[in-house]
Amino acid sequence: MSYVPRIDESSCIAQGDCVELVPDVFQLDDFAKVVGTGPDELILAAARECPVEAISVFDSETGAQLYP
Numbered sequence: 001m002s003y004v005p006r007i008d009e010s011s012c013i014a015q016g017d018c019v020e021l022v023p024d025v026f027q028l029d030d031f032a033k034v035v036g037t038g039p040d041e042l043i044l045a046a047a048r049e050c051p052v053e054a055i056s057v058f059d060s061e062t063g064a065q066l067y068p
């Protein structure tokens with residue numbers, strides 16, 4: 001199992017916490033985008049730290065939503 005993040009572009013306020021925390025996974029344009037993969041715990045940490053809960057995390061195998 002690995003974690004897959006998805007970003008709600010309409011919620012993202014582009015302040016960049018997720019990019020700072022996991023630059024291999026998130027990059028900032030007009031809003032944050034998922035650009036790669038990374039450690040599950042860091043993906044989850046980025047989702048938890050997003051101030052507007054724009055990041056959801058899913059199980060890559062089952063598709064189950066793990067966060068929020």
Ligand code: SF4
Nearest residue numbers: 012013015016018050
């Ligand atoms: S932490 Fe949340 S609000 Fe900030 S850039 Fe990432 S997705 Fe957007």
